[in-house]
Amino acid sequence: MTISSTTAGSSSGAVHGAPAGESIRDTLAAHVSPDDRLALLRNMILCRVLERACCELNPRWFPAEGEEATIVGTFYGLRPDDVIAAHYRGPFIAYAMRGAELGRLVGQALGKANGYAKGRALGFTGPVELNIVPWVAGDLGTSLGVATGAALGLQYEGGDRVAVVSFGDGTSNRGDFHEAVNLAAVWKLPIVYVCQHNQYSISLHASQVLACGSIAARAAGYGIPGVSVDGNDVRAVHAVVQEAIGRARAGEGPTLIEACTYRLGGHWASDPGGYRSPEEENEWRRRDPLPGYERQLLAEGLVDQPALARLWDEVRAQVAAAVAEAQAAPPADEADLGLDEVFAGESALANGCK
Amino acid sequence: MTISSTTAGSSSGAVHGAPAGESIRDTLAAHVSPDDRLALLRNMILCRVLERACCELNPRWFPAEGEEATIVGTFYGLRPDDVIAAHYRGPFIAYAMRGAELGRLVGQALGKANGYAKGRALGFTGPVELNIVPWVAGDLGTSLGVATGAALGLQYEGGDRVAVVSFGDGTSNRGDFHEAVNLAAVWKLPIVYVCQHNQYSISLHASQVLACGSIAARAAGYGIPGVSVDGNDVRAVHAVVQEAIGRARAGEGPTLIEACTYRLGGHWASDPGGYRSPEEENEWRRRDPLPGYERQLLAEGLVDQPALARLWDEVRAQVAAAVAEAQAAPPADEADLGLDEVFAGESALANGCK
């Protein structure tokens, strides 16, 4: 586990809420309960199987393979009343962990009528009623502002709910990243920003578009803690995020976390690639977080090979059922463009994040 | 002189082109030649007298009083072929130092026909042909992108020209700041970003909108040097900017400089104020950079009281002449809305920054 804290800008003397020392985080990571360890594993497997299925069904789906530890570690263990806004790459597992139905999610990826958006929105949209900020437009970065606003809503109502939002390394170059994080810092909003740093924006390596090396280094410019973590270590990610959530719940404001991982697949499922070296891909394939975590749990004696095989079978069956359900579902209803659902009526206000 | 370097984010190991040590800068500042020292003084006096005149003539003018050291220190001593983009507060002295005519500048502030924009643009616009990026719209931050593009143009053509751009502390919260500085860092563009940090955005103190204390701390997020300097010390500002220009000319990329100063006047000339304490205003009035610099030069024996009085008289006469010229100039020509000057013809391409 590699965690390094960035408390940059110290010469300005203005870094607020500096993160607790490594020891606490190591302790946290080490003390993830056996049940949670297994749940993390199951969710990572589910993420892989589910996303692979979506990629097979939809060549324009965006593969999340290799990033499961980051995604699952980030969104596991939240309270149902917390609000999430997941990056467009691999959001379904985050939604599933909140209770979204797999068959409807897959239906969503196929634009079927059973999808949560009735085929209207991009496939990544999840059910709002589970306190999910939906992904409804394709412009990267904008959703950071919306998630920040959700955190404002939570702060405004009092209590200790938090928002967790993830986004890509490339997205951190959008002005909206800057404005949103600064706003959250100034208002000490209860929000955790997790950069799913997979090294690429489509064909561009991060080094081509980021001169600073570390996205966590940007935290210094907002006076908030910045943390860099091994995004292929699910427990490390989970510990770091939970620690940041703890600060947010306690009214200590936002944290910027960078989880370093790798996009093992193409940008989209049928991406021919060719813009990066096979050596690099192989090196990261070797560091695939899923077998790595399996080995770890095997070594810790939490699972054995037969249990692992059963787990995969169960998950595969679960996803197969979801796929079957989605495939059987009717296509989006062409008779219902929803002209009368463009504007909300009064009753709509009962909806939304609760 | 207070100069502190921010090399934040060092734990990321990714800070490029770290600034040279303080000693070099101190030396530079100490070695400003006697001629330059006097020229800095004259320009600070000119800035004060000229801006006061504009404020008297136009109640919506934006007073620059108190910020003369930052503005003059930043834009003094550039090569004529360098490109500048000055913050909207106090840009005229920057234009004047490049050779813009005072009478036309004052005409500009009054929307007169003799102004460089024939009354079309905001009063702050300067003559493009002197390699000035004009200020044509009121949205803060956007001009940082344009100035960055000018630096791209300079880099593209080869050679060692640089761009110098200034902006406000409040403006550094705009997404355009983030995108522009990051782009310049990634491409190692020959540009120097100077934040004219006067502590306020209209009625808001910087502490209300910036949690990081220091704007220079933001440099860490771009992997470029960030420097904080006493913006009321004209030689310190000048030295720091010149040092950054040296790096830019040498192909070492951009620098983010924060010059800490204070807006002694209102946001606009007739701003009733009332949102900050008289104690704070008095404290900064005491640190007014102009008398401070005068005392320094008197102590150094570079001027004596009679010479100083003569200098003020000369500048006052110069500005009075400019005001008279502008007042005598006809108003913008209402018959000429310029419908046929909305689009450029082929011949226009001979114009622009040279």
Place this chain on the structure above:
Amino acid sequence: MPPRRLTFVEALVEGMRGEMRRDPDVFLMGQDVGVMGGAMGGSKGLYDEFGPRRVRETPISESAMVGAAVGAALTGKRPIVEVSFGEFLPTCMNQIVLQAANLHYMTAGKASVPMVLRTRVGDGPYRGHPQCFEAWFTHVPGLKVVMPSTPADGLGMMVAAIRDPNPVLFFEHMYLYHAIRGDVPDGDHATPLGKVFVRREGTDVTVAATGWMVHKALAAAELLGGEGVSVEVIDVACLAPLDFDTIAASIRKTSRLIVAHEAWKVGGLGAEIAAEAAERCFFDLDAPVVRVGAPQTPLPLAKPLRDRFLPGTHDILSAIRTVLTT
């Protein structure tokens, strides 16, 4: 209780104040909305009454501000976000057009975004930031767009906008701010959104106008009344969704239509209204539809240029004379 006379800006503030008293989920955010009382007094007194939690100062971060309103609205709050001047809307179009407008529809009705975005537009006493970009937003389904022209509507539409479960863009004309004073009803007064209002009845020609141009149209109607020409003036106080039925009914009566706004004529709201007329009222019209709007130059600063640039009463007068003589 007798009606009170308020200036336009006082009426706007009154509308916000009433809703903030009524509903603790309503809050205001923007630049300088607190101690300073807002640009041009646009939030005067609110900070004193409601304090920093409900009257929130923001950094110069228009996109984050509007995004914050969208997000807070998603969690059931009722934010009013202020973009100080409409000139700055180009810095936050993504939040307005791609998020606020889409969320309800795209979630099949599960999300809603009950927010108000208020902003100042048009030529005002200080001549700053006068851009009128409102037509852009009428092109985007999912947004309500309003621009009241009287203190009563300023108050009533503000109340309605705050109560509306949808994103409402509220354009406040700067000239009207201090120049117009009028009666406003007391208490719980909401002016329905989605309607245009007949401000003056007439039989010879219809003028549909927005904002300050409503007043210029009324002045033109007054002048022409003396010449025996009867002008019907419609205040297009709600630009989207557009209540064209009321305009069509007027055209059936007058057979002539003029559309007037301060924004650029080309591609402005007037194009939409004229196009609807050309489709739906073709056989009712006796004369060409004439649009009055700003000429195709960027918006100049100096007063003589600005005066020349701005469409005025005389432009409406000459448009009326044109359609009456063809």
Place this chain on the structure above:
Amino acid sequence: MPPRRLTFVEALVEGMRGEMRRDPDVFLMGQDVGVMGGAMGGSKGLYDEFGPRRVRETPISESAMVGAAVGAALTGKRPIVEVSFGEFLPTCMNQIVLQAANLHYMTAGKASVPMVLRTRVGDGPYRGHPQCFEAWFTHVPGLKVVMPSTPADGLGMMVAAIRDPNPVLFFEHMYLYHAIRGDVPDGDHATPLGKVFVRREGTDVTVAATGWMVHKALAAAELLGGEGVSVEVIDVACLAPLDFDTIAASIRKTSRLIVAHEAWKVGGLGAEIAAEAAERCFFDLDAPVVRVGAPQTPLPLAKPLRDRFLPGTHDILSAIRTVLTT
């Protein structure tokens, strides 16, 4: 030399390549324009020929990218900046509308901004990011706005746009990219900007259309030709400044006008064209002007919804039948 047949996207790239060879000040910047060859092959081969100095990869920073183009243009360079998809234009409106459009006029002609902003719009093979916001930009003086519909114009207008001393917004319809192949002239071929083109002559009704809709209009014309109805089809390949004179001449001949575009009908370019017709061609028209455009919902994703949403040949056919029978 015989003319070559190129796909639409090949023609666009050919136009850029020729200008980059001719003028060393021309360069391209955008996301994934290098090794990957651009989204949908939009810059294929350029990186291999011109290298990283002239084919520049940018971060995801649309506002800075466009700002960089404006600034580089101010210093005399000829940047082509690519915003991968028109859906992202709302993230950089400030640079386009407040800087690029204003600079020449506001500096009394001293500055000019010879840049091209290219972007992909419309429903394409992958159904991603199809938003058509082009109408917004026609509302803003100082911008040229083009949307070619054939490979020949794709090439010729790209060349013209690059040579133009003004900011040109170049909308590339994604459906046309690979679906349309056509002859392109060789060599130094620039199609003049500021013109619309009569694609098919006819006497009974004029259809003015943009982008993919031009092809749908031609298909409708073909079908109706069999029924003895003669349709004139005008390709509004340049949306601003608008060459309405050519449309007016057509209306004088046909007495009937239909406007068709893929963007939302309300507030779209069709409104401007219809409004001009209602003002300038009122007495030449024998029937209502009918606009064909997208309905007022956000743009849905799933194919059945998308197909329903998109205006098609049948919509143009029924519009024609309507205006022929009223």
